[in-house]
Amino acid sequence: MFDWRGRAAVVAVGLVLVMAAGCGSSSSKSTATTTKTTSNVNGALNVFAAASLTEAFTDEKATLAREKPDLHITYNFAGSQALVQSIQQGAPADVFASAGQSNMQTLVDAGLVEKPVTFARNTLEIAVAPGNPKHITGLADLERAGVILVLEDPSVPAGKYALQAFASAKLPAPHAKSLELDVKSTLAKLTLGEADAVVVYVSDVKAAGTKVQGVPIPAAQNLFASYPIAVVKASTHKAAAQAFVDEIATGTGQEALRARGFLPAG
Amino acid sequence: MTLDARIDVSVGGFRLDVALEVASGETVAVLGPNGAGKTTLLRALAGLLPIDSGRIAVDGEVVDDPATGTFVPPERRAIGVVFQDYLLFPHLDVLDNVAFGVRENGVTRRAAREHAAAVLSTVGLSDKARSRPRELSGGQAQRVALARAVAIEPRILLLDEPLAALDVQTRAEVRQTLREVFASTKGARVLVTHDAVDALTLADRLCILHDGQVAQLGTPDDVVAHPRTAYVAELVGTNLYRGIANGDVVRVGDSTLVAIATAEEHRGSVLAIVPPHAVVLHRERPEGSARNVFAGTVAGLDRFGGRVRVRIAGPLPVIAEVTPAAVAALDLMEGSEVWAAIKATEVTVFPA
Amino acid sequence: MAIAGATIATLFFAVPLLGLLWRAPWSSAWEQLTNHETLVALRLSLETSLAATALAVVFGVPLAWVQARVAYPGRRLVRALTTLPMVLPPVVGGIALFLAFGRLGLVGQYLDKVGVHLPFHVPGAIAAELFVSMPFLVLVVEAAFRSADQRLEDAARTLGASRFSVFRRVALPSIRPALVAGAVLCWARALGEFGATITFAGNLQGKTQTLPLFVYVTLERGELAAAIVPSLLLLVISVAVLVSLRDRWLSAL
Structure with a gap:
């Protein structure tokens, strides 16, 4: 007699499915790109790299496509700690490039990667809207009333470093309005106009071009994040993986990194 | 408390075009088969369906007139409607169903319930006040629906097939309730x-609807005796007698009709109905089991479709419906002397 | 064939749940569940999801009624619009909310002037949850209004009830079971909301870090065990919702 009950039940089941799909689609922050080449050399590489390396590594791929056409590179960019988790769970990675030593160390301790080599350093910078409307000159200004500050969660290296920078500057722990889970989301809050200031890597400020403006943090307060890279032990293409690592550590990769604002490893 | 309506409205390719006047205290029955436009008429009167042209006035107050842009919504027309399938509110008990409209008219809950209880008792359902609609029989539900509509003391009461969903026995009971409430x-x-x-049995006048138009309008006696079209004859052309019942005998003027069809005994004023096709004509006084035999003269022969209605004048006027072949075989013409025989089981008696 | 397919499908749903149970740190589950961070996130989740559900009822029920009962040009468009968040990736919803209610957004720039801030504040988390969950309520309630006998409402009007009164005294009571079911579904969806919240409202403990965000952040920190316990809590709530809906609906069929 209440035929809507039947109909509503059907609707509900459908909704639960949609709901599940919706939840899943939002949590992935990784991006992947694939190269198409016709070479049959066993050089199909899965490179897991920190999100902050996105631009530099993408540039490098274009270079390698010319110089080493046998390497077919597929990138997986995400937060370093998320990548560590994936590799621990057996994701098919051939190379891992991490932001920060601690994430790499986790895999070294677990015996999952070969000996890592540091290939670049990065440092923090304050990013503000073009023209610096809030007149931010340093970390101390970030806690001023009326300045909306967004940082990374301390679980992200950039977030941890930012806290350390405030401590080095003898400032109290900052009151951020939100703690984002990666630098790209943090920067997005600034470019969307929701945040007045964020603290991200200098390479991210450079990558964002004219949409943001950088305010340097004095070296005495700043930290240097190092980027180690290593071949994953479970890789089935170790020779190709090593070739890629070499390019990044000492070859054409260095130019790409420098062009994107990264500092030399040493 | 009068209704004056000229209605022209089209619904999905069907057009209803009727004029109807109903006086205070009068009951007009709108009669017609499914699809004749009865429900459309009712919805237009109630305000649930705005008319395309025409005019509806209640007690002189215009409630719908497209020409002047007048349209009074149903909730402000004070027109009560009893729906065919009751449409009681399932989430309210019987008393609150009846009190619903009273409450809507700004009466306190308590006063509304008192009034509802009084109305409920007039339809004999005081003991069901706290029941839910789903616990009621069809007849009970229809009486609650009637009480609910009557409780708001409507200027006009519309009833949509109030007896159609009921079985024969319940029908008779609810018909009696309707008669009392009407009175x-x-x-x-x-x-x-x-x-x-x-x-x-319930109406003072009949309005026969056919394909969205009024086929005939008049008192029951008139329409029954003088159907203007084959369609009306088919629908209501019947022998209708007003008389006094005593046991299974009904006195109609100087004549006596014997009726044993009905289960219950009737006393006092009654209506007796004899369908014309149940009347058998003879040229000689018939022998046999028929209890009712009346002599008369053929007053007229009306041909409707494949049938012939034979009007017989006499102490008890009778209409018989026969085939053209029978007319020929009996050599019937105006002025012929005939005997009409009616089986007692074909006479249906209703309280009047 | 059919049975094999059905078995695979069932396992596909069952095995991940087993995975959660298998890795759950049962011995420390209570401590994990009652530690300060979890409780803050749980409390915020309950508050925001209940607030979102209340708002969904207040605004969604009239919307459902209008959609079911009033024929107006553009009704299909409105239906598409109001159910869109169900198929839209929540993260897209979050961006859209930003562009509408963010500080520089279409509407947000004016809200900002009168001191109303949604992103990075509790109301932002509520707005994100409302955006993705209200369609569930509207859809269920609208279906109920649609199949409820409209002639009951006609009957009420002939008895003198205004449109509002018809809605309140007849339409609403007659769809009460659907309203409860819709609200529960809506609440469950709001409670599980992640994408739009983290995008639009941000992630801050006690302000916008709801339980799903807390689970994600905890996992990102590599604290798998700490993430499993609140996950199980969300699982238990989901199961409870399904069971309660089944009792409410299927028993009446």
Whole structure:
């Protein structure tokens, strides 16, 4: 007699499915790109790299496509700690490039990667809207009333470093309005106009071009994040993986990194 | 408490075009088969369906007139409607169903319930006040629906096939309830039905609808005796007698009709109905089991479709419906002397 | 064939749940569940999801009624619009909310002037949850209004009830079971909301870090065990919702 009950039940089941799909689609922050080449050399590489390396590594791929056409590179960019988790769970990675030593160390301790080599350093910078409307000159200004500050969660290296920078500057722990889970989301809050200031890597400020403006943090307060890279032990293409690592550590990769604002490893 | 309506409205390719006046205290039965436009008429009167052109006035107040842009919504028309399938509110008990409209008219809950209880008792359902609609039988539900509509003391009471969903026995009971309620209320009443008996026993006038138009309008006696079209004849052309019942005998003027069809005994004023096709004509006084035999003279022969209606004048006027072949075999013509025989089981008696 | 397919499908749903149970740190589950961070996130989740559900009822029920009962040009468009968040990736919803209610957004720039801030504040988390969950309520309630006998409402009007009164005294009571079911579904969806919240409202403990965000952040920190316990809590709530809906609906069929 209440035929809507039947109909509503059907609707509900459908909704639960949609709901599940919706939840899943939002949590992935990784991006992947694939190269198409016709070479049959066993050089199909899965490179897991920190999100902050996105631009530099993408540039490098274009270079390698010319110089080493046998390497077919597929990138997986995400937060370093998320990548560590994936590799621990057996994701098919051939190379891992991490932001920060601690994430790499986790895999070294677990015996999952070969000996890592540091290939670049990065440092923090304050990013503000073009023209610096809030007149931010340093970390101390970030806690001023009326300045909306967004940082990374301390679980992200950039977030941890930012806290350390405030401590080095003898400032109290900052009151951020939100703690984002990666630098790209943090920067997005600034470019969307929701945040007045964020603290991200200098390479991210450079990558964002004219949409943001950088305010340097004095070296005495700043930290240097190092980027180690290593071949994953479970890789089935170790020779190709090593070739890629070499390019990044000492070859054409260095130019790409420098062009994107990264500092030399040493 | 009068209704004056000229209605022209089209719904999905069907057009209803009727004029209807109902006086205070009068019951007009709108009779017709399904699809004749009865429900459309009712919805237009109630304000649930705005008319395309025409004019509806209640007590002189215009409630719908497209020409002047007048449209009074149903909730401000004070027109009560009894729906065919009751449409009681399932989440309210019987008392609150009846009190619903009273409450809506700004009466306190308590006063509304008192009034509802009083109305409920007039339809004999005081003991069901706290029941839910789903616990009621069809007849009970229809009486609650009637009480609910009457409780707001409507200027006009519209009834949509109030007896159609009920079995024969319950039908008789609810018909009696309707008769009592009609007698005690003042407003004009429009009773929509496809059943001729309901119309003949409850209405002061009949309005026969056919394809969205009024086929005939008049008193039951008039329409029954003088159907203007084959369609009306088919629908209500019947022998209708007003008389006094005593046991299974009904006295109609100087004549006596014997009726043993009905289960219950009738006393006092009654209506007796004899369908014309149940009347058998003879040129000689018939022998046999028929208890009712009346002599008369053929007053007229009306041909409707494949049938012939033979009007017989005499102490008890009778209409018989026979085939053209029978007319020829009996050599019937105006002025012929005939005997009409009616089986007692074909006479149906209703309280009047 | 059919049975094999059905078995695979069932396992596909069952095995991940087993995975959660298998890795759950049962011995420390209570401590994990009652530690300060979890409780803050749980409390915020309950508050925001209940607030979102209340708002969904207040605004969604009239919307459902209008959609079911009032024929107006553009009704299909409105239906598409109001159910869109169900198929839209929540993260897209979050961006859209930003562009509408963010500080520089279409509407947000004016809200900002009168001191109303949604992103990075509790109301932002509520707005994100409302955006993705209200369609569930509207859809269920609208279906109920649609199949409820409209002639009951006609009957009420002939008895003198205004449109509002018809809505309140007849339409609403007659769809009460659907309203409860819709609200529960809506609440469950709001409670599980992640994408739009983290995008639009941000992630801050006690302000916008709801339980799903807390689970994600905890996992990102590599604290798998700490993430499993609140996950199980969300699982238990989901199961409870399904069971309660089944009792409410299927028993009446």
